[in-house]
Amino acid sequence: MVATDNFQKTSELAQFNLAAYLKEQKQLCDTALDQSIPVVYPEKIYEAMRYSLLAGGKRIRPILCLATSEMIGGTIEMAMPTACAVEMMHTMSLIHDDLPAMDNDDYRRGKLTNHKVYGEDIAILAGDGLLALSFEFVATQTPENVPPHRTLQVIARLGKALGAAGLVGGQVVDLECEGKTDTSLETLNFIHNHKTAALLEACVLCGGIIAGASPEDVKKLTRYSQNIGLAFQIIDDILDITSTQEQLGKTAGKDLTAQKVTYPSLWGIEESRVKAKQLVDEACAELASFGEKAVPLQAIAHFIINRNH
């Protein structure tokens, strides 16, 4: 599937080489993440943290953060510590979600999950260590040309996106709904707004804040990121049904097996695709005023609904 299928027919978008852009940004992120965690005594915990953090992944979250910083007029360097932090947070949530007491998953990104390699105790601590490091990293590594009050705002938003009012809260409701077949659309929206969209939103907003986004910019970025967050989850649900385990890199068909209510189970696959496309079009329209500077974020939005893993 070609990532440019659904692009708005503007010349900038049509000419933009998203694949090359994503590859380049991913390499920058991978290098920064690799350097973010040394291996010192006690080696096991650092290795466990690195195992999951460097296990691949598309790095969509840090790339969103970097792209937004650049759109608003900041630099990659200003946003890189925050970009690394969001990937650490995302990884921490995956490690804890995969635990036997939670989703009990053996595979993630095509590799054994953290607790299958290092044991449950170390996996819990590796998640805690990544979470602590993420905040420390933003506080210590953000360059001096970012005013400290902006960095504090970033930390506040990241904490909220991750905590009970964000990812953690979404996961709690998700656990409560497991095995139920009568979950309402309202509840499903709550789960995804918190479990997936909150951190994606934080990636975009924090990239913007670091670069000095105005209150008006923040509003646009909020609407952009909420739309792509929901679209992202709808596509995830569809992929869980239509993909093979090999494509997905994790156990496929888990939602069906768990009798989870998902967007495709409520709307059907085709209608779900239409809704996702609509959300992405609206997201791109929000950024129209940024002109060609918005092209990377617009292209990423389209990529989200055209990916196959």
Added chain:
Amino acid sequence: MVATDNFQKTSELAQFNLAAYLKEQKQLCDTALDQSIPVVYPEKIYEAMRYSLLAGGKRIRPILCLATSEMIGGTIEMAMPTACAVEMMHTMSLIHDDLPAMDNDDYRRGKLTNHKVYGEDIAILAGDGLLALSFEFVATQTPENVPPHRTLQVIARLGKALGAAGLVGGQVVDLECEGKTDTSLETLNFIHNHKTAALLEACVLCGGIIAGASPEDVKKLTRYSQNIGLAFQIIDDILDITSTQEQLGKTAGKDLTAQKVTYPSLWGIEESRVKAKQLVDEACAELASFGEKAVPLQAIAHFIINRNH
């Protein structure tokens, strides 16, 4: 046991009513902690977080933070968000430590542990939620008369104290040593420097930094806190042997059952007490230049070795 037994014979220390001071500061902390977490949808996670955070405890960590801020010339108000954060972090570490995959404890502070009440999945998430909130809380609640660069320094120190270079790293080595009877003094020191002393040190230093401590102040505070951190752990080890479960509020004699190497097992109980007393005397001497302003921190240091639970 009277907490003033081992006081330096200065008139300020002799006259200082530590019991009244601790009671008053604890009430301030309990009120602030109670207000720090609302109960909103999904209630279960907020209740789980509150259950452990408000389960009592002496609030030694937040009180150290507040007392240091006042000694350096700051206020209670400036340091309270950080004081709450260190208690959230401490609570998070207890919740995760008590999990079946870790220390597998059923009781803590005389109450059922978090996972015994809410289940393992919620207990993991409650810890994650407290950790995320702790950083968010410092970033959003620290009053405006604290310059943002100080607040960033606090967040950096808290992150380090909690992560692989601090509490998490200490816990990893502790887990590795379980069941071993040949743990060296060096390893034992590593465990306690990281598992206990690192966060105590952060409490003191962060209270100082918020109030504008000079580099020279920071050095004194570091030596004070490292000494009381180690003394604290030595006394904890002694209490594990000499106390009843009722006094301790958690399972007593666990270290013996687990054949853990502890300070009393290396030095004997009496020699351990002597070392703890020495450490506390040195800690108090470090603060001599602060005159009578140092009295609360000096009294707390003595309290640490004279407590019986």
